[in-house]
Amino acid sequence: MHKHWFKTAHAFTTELDDDSERGPASYERVILTIGGLKCGCCESGISRAFRHFPAIRNPQVNIVLARVEFDLDTSRLSISDVISQLHRATGYTFEKYDQPDGQVLELLVSDPTEIYRAGKPYGVNLVESSTKHVWCPLSFSGRNSTIPREIRSFRYSSPSQDEPDQGKRKGNALYQHTVRIHYDASHIGSRTVFEYYQRLGSGQNLQLAPPETGTSLGISAMQTRRAFLIFLLALAFTLPILVLRWSPIDHNNLVYAHVSLALATLVQIIATEEFVPGAFKTLIHSGVFDMDFLIALSSTTAYIFSVISYVFQIRHKPLETGSFFETATLLVTLILLGRVVSEFARLRAAKSVSFRSLQAETALLVTPKGKTTKIDARLLQYGDEFVVSPHSRIVTDGTVVHGGSEVDESMITGESLPVAKGLGTKVYAGTTNGSGPLTVALTALPHENSVSKIADMVENAELTKPKVQALADRIASWFVPAIAVIGLSVLLIWLFVDRYHSHQTWQHSIVNALTYAIATIIVSCPCAIGLAVPMVILIAGGVSARFGIIFRDPQKLEVARNVTDVVFDKTGTITTGELTVVEAEIKKSPQVVKSMIRGLLKNDKHPVAAAVFQWLEEDANESRGENLRPAEIIDIESVPGNGVKGRNKVNNLVIRAGNPQWLGIKILDSQHTLLCVTIAGVLHATFRLQDRPRHNAGEVVELLKSRGIAVHMISGDSEGAVTEIAHSLGIPKSYTRARQLPADKQAYIRTLQENGGCVIFCGDGTNDSIAIKQADVGVTINHGSDVAKSASDVVFMTARLHNMLILLDISTAAYRRIMFNFGWSALYNIVAILMAAGAFVKVRIPPAYAALGELVSVIPVVLIAFQVRWRNYGKRYRSMDYE
Structure with a gap:
């Protein structure tokens, strides 16, 4: 086969x-x-x-x-x-696993054809029926009705053919079909879509589908419940056997033997169903002996031997060892208990890092008449305003338009200090409001808000394996075959020791050797090794996300602890990036030049260009006269690390704005950032800008240096500006580089690596993307460019530089706990196998209690992994208040 x-x-x-x-x-x-x-x-x-x-x-x-x-x-x-x-x-x-792409509204309907007949309003792109069906009671009605929790997860393939109405009833639906409406939120809102189909659905019972709590969580919860129910069933059959075995009754009575056989057979049927099919499929198709195979072998051996003993007993030729149905049943039941604990641990680990749970399910919508009404959060749409009650969770990202309060943003940023919120300030989904009510204008829909973005990044990273996992995989792959060989060796050794050394009968020797072999096989547990790495990585990734640190590549979680050099980009990373123009020198025709510069820089997101454009906008608002509107500049091209160029559509003149070196201009260096502008190759304007370090940058640099980490700063800015910032932060001049192009930044990092360094580079711009990719760990700030984010290994959701210290702390803590887990797994298996095999003679583990091995081995692994979550990594840096 x-x-x-x-x-x-x-x-x-x-x-x-x-x-x-x-x-x-x-x-x-x-x-x-x-x-x-x-x-x-x-x-x-x-x-x-x-x-x-x-x-x-x-x-x-x-x-x-x-x-x-x-x-x-x-x-x-x-x-x-x-x-x-x-x-x-x-x-x-x-x-x-189909994660909705874009705007999707899932509706429950009794007859999907009614939705298709209703047509598609403008903005709805696709209407499709899902294969999922939900069973519902007969009394659902109303827009805000919900499905009882106990039946939310019920799924079936199709209504029963025995149903005369095929599972559909007008107004009182027995079965609800799921219909997915794909729409463009910029053209039509989800509430408008829902009301459209509710109005034109021929009065059928239409409602929102139950919100997804996360597919992984749903499956883990279902498997935990199933494991618990199977354990209870096995326990119900095992307890009577144990009671009878330890009761003061005549164990030679055949009634006792018949009852024990019947109950043990039921337990064995459960064991066979649970362990045998999967074990043989894995062995046949993948060529792997897994733990299920050993469990099936051991439990079946114990059961068969007990049946043989039972047959001898009813023939009135009982074996001197008697039967041990209680051993076989207790063995299976305790193994099932271990599975319950293992499943529960996996579920708790997944829940502990789930960001989807931070999304509030309802919102208080402000109606056009100024009143509030409670709606499902999925029915929010652009243009809405909603009320956030005191001490409630904020539904989605938005801007405060009325009220004032303090918001606890620790669920996203890790900072416990509340943040004051007032008119015009931004609030984020998943954070908790303080004592004051807020009215918020929506800026992001629930599927695209902060919670959703963080959850997407965390979930996409969770499937990537760190390198240390490869070691665990290799150990686990050889573990079961090795245990099988050890179990066979134990069987043969004890068989010959009892028969030829202790001079026991063959019957006694076989039974005794079997008990040692079964105990040896069952007590071993590769599950602890299998969970040692992924459990820690999962929880550490979730913990770092709570501090606003997203590991896009979990492999870097183990690399970061080895860092020797941290390289910061200057503008927008180690400085605020909020440059101000302190001096502007514009030569002839200033109004015309300003108009052309505004046309060239109006869509440029570089901090220097944005600051100059803002200054020109404010100057234009204060001025009166002609040429106030930006000139029409075409063929605009950005040159990373240098500047931007374009062509005036009216007079066809080429205008370039950038650093003096790129423009071929000789100008005296200064401590300011320079932006020069040439038109047709002639210098027409020079802007001097000033930036400032982030207020906690100096402390972060000192703390990194105290750990023996060299701190560098490189920038495309002028020598004077770079030297000024580096001096104020205590960064040695030999560790700074100015006028660096993207390729120069990459070369600088490569040189550090060639000298044996492990490098973290932190930047935020498109011109940093090459350096981010070159570094051992590439970090980008969330406000940076999309190109930089796509190249990065880690994303800082906030611009707080002490996130770098938290990153290093979490990396070190995670690695230590992985090593602890490996150490515990090795120690447990060595000691437990020796005890079960009888190496200590007077101290041994009986077969029935060897099944507790999974509990004893897995629970410490879980507790060690959860220690990552129990520690407050940001506490020691709390004095570094954020901006």
Whole structure:
């Protein structure tokens, strides 16, 4: 069967490879959720299953989140085929995770055809029926009705054919179908869409679909509940056996034997269903012995031997050892208890870093008449204003238009000090209002607000494996075969010791050797090794996100602790980037020159260009006369690290604005930042600007230096401006570079690396993207350019530089806990296996209690991982108040 499956898969993929008509490869990033995971050592079988798919690249499995992500060549293999073959190979269930892209409104309807008949209003792009159905009671009505929590997760494939009305009833829907409305929020709002279909849906029972709490969380919760129910069922059958076994009754009575056999058989059926199918599928299709295989082997061996003993007993030829049904059943039940604890730990870990839970589900909408009405947060749309009650969570990003209060932003920034909010200030989703009511004008819809953006970055990063995980994977892959060999060795050793050294009967020797072997196999636990890294990385990533530090690549979580050099960009990173023009020198025709400069710089986001444009705007508002409007400049081109150039559409003159070196102008250096402007190659304007360091930059530099880390600053600015800022911050002149082009910044970092340095580079502009990519850890500030963010490994959601210190602290703490976990896993398995195998003779672990091994090994790993969450990393830097 094994060979047949590989042959079929190989023939299938070979046929695809030989298909020259399929065209070029078309890779699509696919995320699947995994159902049926039982422990932290399931990953090896899933990872190996991907080796048989040539159309798949870069598979990443996250056991804690029950997700797998990979690149699939859809021209060679469909997603449905991958799901089908993965299920056949591993025994787990897989489902495609479709995260809504853009604006999507999910509605529950009794008859989807009514929605299609209603047509599409302007702004609605697509109406599609989902495959999901929700069972509902017969009394749903009203716009704000909700589905009871206990039935929210109920799904089925289709209404029963026995239903005379096919599961649909007008007004009182037995089954609700999910319809997804894709719309453009800039043209039509979600509330308008909902009311449109509610009005034209022929009076059918229409309501919003239940909000998604996160697919990974939903699956983990479902698996935890399932594991708990199975454990309770096994416990119900096991307890009577234990009570009978330890009761003062005649154990030679056949009634006792019959009852024990019946109950033990029910427990064995549960064990067979839980462990055997997955174990053999993994072995046959992936060639991997997993822990399920050892559990199935041990529990079945104990059960079969007890049945043999039972047969001898009813024939009135009882074995001297008797049966041990209580051992077989207790073994299975305790293993199931360990699974419950493991599942619960994974669920708690996923919940602890879930940012989706910060999103408030309802909002107090301000109506045109000035009153408030409570609505589902998903029905907010552009132009809305909403009220934030005291001590409630802010629904989405916006600007305060009325009221005043203090807001606790610690859930996003990690800072516990409340932030004062008043007219015109910004507030963010997920933060908690203080004692004053606020009226807020919406600036971001719930699916695009701060909470959603942070959650997206965190979730996208969670599937990436750090390098240390590869070590854990290698250990786990060899662990089970090694334990199988050790178990067989223990069996043979004790068999011959009892028979030939202790001169016991063969019957007694076999039974005694079996108990040692079963205990040895069961007490070992690779789950602790499997969870050692992903549990810590998941929680550490979530904790860092709470401080406004997003690891886009979790591999850097273990790299950052080794940093020897931190290199800062100057403008907008180590300085505020809020430059002010302190001197402007404009030669002839100042109004015309100003008009051309405004036309050239009006869309430029560089801090220097933006500051000059702002100064010119204010000057134009104060002036009167002609040429106040910006000139029309075409063919505008930005030259990173140098400046910007364009052409006046009216007179075709080329205008360039940038640093003097790029323009070929000789000008005296100063401590100011310079922006020169040439028209047709002739200097027409010079602007001198002044910047200032961030108020806590000096403290951060000193703390980094106290850790033995060299602090550097490089910039494209003039020598004088760079020297002035570096001197004020205590950065040695030898560690600064001025007039650096993007390639120069990259070369500077490469030189540090070639000299043995581990480098963090922190910047915010497009011209920093090459350096960010070159560094061992590339950091960008959230207000920076999209190009810089896409190149970075870490994103600082705020501009507070002491985030760099928190980043290093979390990296060190995470690495230490990973090492602690590895150390505990090794210590536990060595000591427990020796005790179970009888190496200490007088101190041993009986087979029934060996099943507690998963609890004993996994719980410390979980507690060690959660220690990352329990520590307040920002406390020591709280004096560095933010701007």
